[in-house]
Amino acid sequence: MKDFNKLSERQRNILRYMESYLAEHGFPPTIRQIGEATGINSTSVVNYNLNKLVQAGYLARSSHVARGLRLVGQVPGGKKTGRLSVHAAAVSLQVPLYGSIFASEPVSVPEDYYPEDNIEVTPAMLGGVDPAEAFALRVKGESMIDAMIREGDIVILRSQTTANNGDMVAVWLEDRSETTLKYFFRDGGRIKLQPAHPEMQPIYVDPAVCSIRGKVLSIIRHL
Amino acid sequence: MKDFNKLSERQRNILRYMESYLAEHGFPPTIRQIGEATGINSTSVVNYNLNKLVQAGYLARSSHVARGLRLVGQVPGGKKTGRLSVHAAAVSLQVPLYGSIFASEPVSVPEDYYPEDNIEVTPAMLGGVDPAEAFALRVKGESMIDAMIREGDIVILRSQTTANNGDMVAVWLEDRSETTLKYFFRDGGRIKLQPAHPEMQPIYVDPAVCSIRGKVLSIIRHL
DNA sequence: AGTATAGATGAACACACGTTCGGTTGTCAA
DNA sequence: TTGACAACCGAACGTGTGTTCATCTATACT
Numbered sequence: 001m002k003d004f005n006k007l008s009e010r011q012r013n014i015l016r017y018m019e020s021y022l023a024e025h026g027f028p029p030t031i032r033q034i035g036e037a038t039g040i041n042s043t044s045v046v047n048y049n050l051n052k053l054v055q056a057g058y059l060a061r062s063s064h065v066a067r068g069l070r071l072v073g074q075v076p077g078g079k080k081t082g083r084l085s086v087h088a089a090a091v092s093l094q095v096p097l098y099g100s101i102f103a104s105e106p107v108s109v110p111e112d113y114y115p116e117d118n119i120e121v122t123p124a125m126l127g128g129v130d131p132a133e134a135f136a137l138r139v140k141g142e143s144m145i146d147a148m149i150r151e152g153d154i155v156i157l158r159s160q161t162t163a164n165n166g167d168m169v170a171v172w173l174e175d176r177s178e179t180t181l182k183y184f185f186r187d188g189g190r191i192k193l194q195p196a197h198p199e200m201q202p203i204y205v206d207p208a209v210c211s212i213r214g215k216v217l218s219i220i221r222h223l
Numbered sequence: 224m225k226d227f228n229k230l231s232e233r234q235r236n237i238l239r240y241m242e243s244y245l246a247e248h249g250f251p252p253t254i255r256q257i258g259e260a261t262g263i264n265s266t267s268v269v270n271y272n273l274n275k276l277v278q279a280g281y282l283a284r285s286s287h288v289a290r291g292l293r294l295v296g297q298v299p300g301g302k303k304t305g306r307l308s309v310h311a312a313a314v315s316l317q318v319p320l321y322g323s324i325f326a327s328e329p330v331s332v333p334e335d336y337y338p339e340d341n342i343e344v345t346p347a348m349l350g351g352v353d354p355a356e357a358f359a360l361r362v363k364g365e366s367m368i369d370a371m372i373r374e375g376d377i378v379i380l381r382s383q384t385t386a387n388n389g390d391m392v393a394v395w396l397e398d399r400s401e402t403t404l405k406y407f408f409r410d411g412g413r414i415k416l417q418p419a420h421p422e423m424q425p426i427y428v429d430p431a432v433c434s435i436r437g438k439v440l441s442i443i444r445h446l
Numbered sequence: 447a448g449t450a451t452a453g454a455t456g457a458a459c460a461c462a463c464g465t466t467c468g469g470t471t472g473t474c475a476a
Numbered sequence: 477t478t479g480a481c482a483a484c485c486g487a488a489c490g491t492g493t494g495t496t497c498a499t500c501t502a503t504a505c506t
Contacts, residue, residue, distance in 0.1 A: 026293035042485045066289035070249035120345040221442040
């Protein structure tokens with residue numbers, strides 16, 4: 001019988017990652033993605049361990065084929081009888097990922113493009129918002145650093161064109177040709193945009209040149 | 224409602240081929256394979272029709288990703304789903320929340336306490352790590368601001384006492400009586416702890432007074 | 447007539463991605 | 477010490493694969 005515990009820690013991680021990636025995307029990950037996710041920084045080592053897993057009967061490979069991986073047999077999902085067992089079978093939701101937000105470029109909005117991917121989220125991350133109104137953006141560049149947001153972060157938003165005081169919003173500033181994430185405040189006839197970093201100064205803009213694309217619900221950072 | 228007959232003959236063939244290829248291999252075909260199977264001898268035409276199918280809501284694409292195709296909804300015989308159907312899909316996981324991490328206090332570790340709550344996470348947020356090894360901490364205070372982390376953030380960690388270069392870890396520094404989240408590097412006989420904020424200087428500590436509690440997998444911020 | 451617009455073509459481009467190889471480290475046994 | 481071996485690393489290589497572009501054909505509309 002195949003003994004799951006006979007595998008190395010890395011090999012178990014690879015299998016688990018394969019499973020979750022497959023569930024999320026519908027196609028297998030690349031060697032480099034596996035390496036990144038499991039802390040292996042040489043493709044040859046991933047390749048090495050994948051071949052081990054093939055020998056052990058856990059998966060099949062098509063050689064010279066991009067993402068030519070396939071799980072065979074069953075990976076024990078939650079059989080680990082440790083302490084509090086892990087999977088309460090709650091549902092998770094998917095929201096479309098509409099590309100990247102990048103300073104000096106308009107942020108893509110749902111109408112403009114089709115989603116390039118789906119992001120799995122938990123209900124708590126939507127804060128009660130209808131999943132159909134939610135979408136996600138990937139942050140590109142270090143331009144959002146003043147909002148305590150880093151390159152690669154995933155931002156979950158609710159699509160809307162207005163906002164309340166204190167909301168964090170994605171706004172397109174026409175006069176600056178720039179998109180940012182800032183806290184939103186109405187200040188008399190103007191709009192005050194406050195960076196999340198406490199030491200940075202707010203900027204004031206004319207409502208006419210400031211179009212709101214969505215309100216930030218939550219942020220996911222993957223290391 | 225999506226009308227299957229509204230599609231061109233080629234587009235229907237593409238969907239059918241996708242289905243059978245997926246069933247046979249476990250991963251999607253390439254553009255060229257689709258072309259070959261459906262009698263199209265230009266990759267750009269396949270590309271063109273794939274985009275049409277995305278618009279029509281039959282499939283999703285991940286751009287610049289080899290075999291980045293996925294069937295959404297059901298090809299006839301089954302039922303249809305709406306445009307971007309937001310669907311309950313995979314199971315989500317729960318990890319225990321072991322209190323808060325706070326500078327000038329040791330971070331709680333799993334052995335010390337029992338969880339005060341459970342946090343729902345998606346498999347992607349664990350990056351392939353066994354859910355049984357994962358736990359969560361809530362960030363208290365503004366002390367982690369140099370790590371681009373704010374009060375209230377939830378940090379997902381994997382319980383471990385060693386780390387690899389480049390990992391972000393939660394460490395207890397005995398000589399400073401302080402807990403922080405930093406990037407971990409071995410530097411000769413010492414340990415270099417690099418803040419996430421690029422402009423801040425790293426600190427160097429003796430391994431003897433630096434105990435690792437866990438490696439950060441991901442971070443959730445709820446607004 | 448002109449002129450859009452959907453569909454198709456083939457070639458060129460750029461990079462994503464699997465593969466290979468020389469070298470290093472650690473462990474175990476003789 | 478020596479040798480063998482499993483695991484790992486980093487870099488280079490070749491090609492698989494998505495994308496883009498200029499061009500061409502139909503059909504339909506003014």
